[in-house]
Amino acid sequence: MVDLDLYKFEAPYSLNFEEKTVLMLKNLNAANGFHNDNSEEFSNIVKSLFPSYCFSAFDLADLPFLPVRAFKNLHLASVPSNDISKILTSSGTSGQKPSRIVLDSFTAQLQSKVLTSLTSYWIGKARRPMVIFDFANTRASRNQFNARAAGIAGFSTFGRKPIYALDSNLELTVNELLEYYNGYQNILGFGFTFLIWSKIISELRRKNIRLPFKENSVLIHGGGWKKIEAEKVEKEEFDSDVRAMLGFDRVINYYGMVEQVGSVYFECEKGFFHAPDFSELLIRDPLTHDVLPFGQPGLIQLLSVLPRSYPGNSILTEDIGILHGRDNCGCGRKGSFFQVLGRQTQAEPRGCSDVVL
């Protein structure tokens, strides 16, 4: 159903917008037909909220989308429960139900194949010594992954001899880290933005320790800007602290969410997130949901060809972003490039159910 023959896995930023749109429409119309046949919930939603959609949209803007919170409230699966091999959950902010994303082996393999294609495009194919800026026990059970564990598992295919920067008491393993840094070259670091900022860097600063600078080392980080944004941390400040305190030569940020693992958006040298050939985005007006032109901030809608076991090919997020252009980024890559400004300001928690106590 997902037609991958026309994608170049070794060059994942090579389709121009017209070429990409044709493939995206073909794949997403087909995917929607599959979800419609296999998920009663999805079918009811499409019939009710997108009644004019006939599984043959000619424009990306006409594809139906689900609000990202639907994955918290509803059980959305397009495969029988026997076929589910893995369940991804969002970390879930306090008091909220986590998202539950069900994967069959086909979707999981596809996600992993695409993540590998994208990551090796940015950092090369070689496996590198890997420092994971997280807790050793974040990887939970065999088939239940939260967003952090899924990220670690995904990027770990590029690492060898992994070492965790925090022990099970959430203490920084300083001595082990120093030893590791001294023993290896070309280190790959991976971690969640918020954790690196609020825990690792602040802890090193408190202890007045800097990890030695390593040439050809690269740190990949993503997620959690929502939390960090409250502390008004600028990207430049974050990057320079990572270089100075953690010793990484290159810092690469990415944008993605547990609802669309695999087809993530890496940040280019010009400071923009880039949609690879496998995914796309639209910016919509938060009130009218009209698609907005380049340069105007609005809700980010994410499109991905990967999801098959769950109807997550088109998701309206609650993040605000600006699409700056398509195929003409200063970095030279094809694809849509954009910025994420942060979370849509949450409506006041209201309703009879919240006497605040």
Place this chain on the structure above:
Amino acid sequence: MSNSVEVLFPSNRRESITDIVKRVSASKASQKFLSDDMVAFIAAFSRAIFRDKSFRTHPELISLASWCRSKRIEGLIQEYSKVDRTLYLREKGVAFHIAPSNVDTIFVYSLFISLLAGNKNIIKVSSRNSEVIIQIIKVFFEVVAREPHFNFIKDYITVIQYENQNEITDIISFTADLRVIWGGDESILNIRKSPLRPTASEVAFPNRFSFSILDSSSYLELIEDDKSQLVDKFVADASTFGQQACSSPRLLFWLGSAIETKSACEDFSSRIQSISLTDDFFDMTERLVSITNFVARNECEVTGLRASFCNLKAPLNKEMIQSLRECHTGNNWLLHVSASSVTDLNEYLTHKDQTASYFGLSREDISNFLDSIEGRAIDRVVPIGSALNFDHVWDGHDLLMSFSRQVRVQR
């Protein structure tokens, strides 16, 4: 001080809850049930709101002020002076009110009825610092400053704020003779973990669900002006407080034949969809989330998804109505269903259902409707346009009676 709370009235500072509780319970209560001083204070509050033109931008404050203007309170007094003279009404003592965060004015209604009963009051308001709460507190200070003989009220009203501290709730609860909890099943259960004194009582207002009943042929017979007037009234009922009050209508039962209900419902829907509301009357993201939740289980015909009101239509069934109760979180959307008669609604109602606002029902229809209900459903039946009007009889409780003691005298 871990036990300190923010006091908004009668002072304006942090204070330990132990001190507050001591002060409130030690103060001499000289005000009796329906005392003239209390009535005068409440009337002065109402006048102060009407006097200040800046409050006109807050319709909920105007509703509050008209509910407590002296004429209305006198009517209330009349009602209770008819009470049998072998029954003496007296205060309970200290009342602890826990206000909801969805309807900012509700604590004042609760407080004023309790004042009329002669109680001393500690009120916990939401920490969200809403504009409306700030204005209300300002008026309390103003009234006392303007007419110093109202100084006694400081012994009767203590408004506080604090966050998620069960120890504080414990302390106040164990001092109170009456606890009044406004809103939220979860909050009620949580607050009930704090024990009351053995002699104390509690009135709690859990989550409720409300709907409207419209007679289709009466609607279709209306002339243009009357139709748009009815629509305006309904819109006020549904959109105020973001459609999140317990009595905000979320479901409409259209009564009549298939042809009548279809054409009445279509006319009404297209009118409310084209009404203009300012943007912050609802949150589009929240609306989309809750509608998606609902339609995932119940396929509907949806119009005006992004309009001032969104209308959903589907054939009536019991599971769907239950699912609506669970999914609806406000933000101006409505489910329309049709039924042939008001006596057919019983099987769709539950104990959650509070207000039925109506149009085109006769006194007899209402009486037949209430007689047809089996079990506990429906505590209020009011004309469309009055769904949010506060009444001292609420959720099946006569609040003035519930907030006071009835002393029986036999000769």
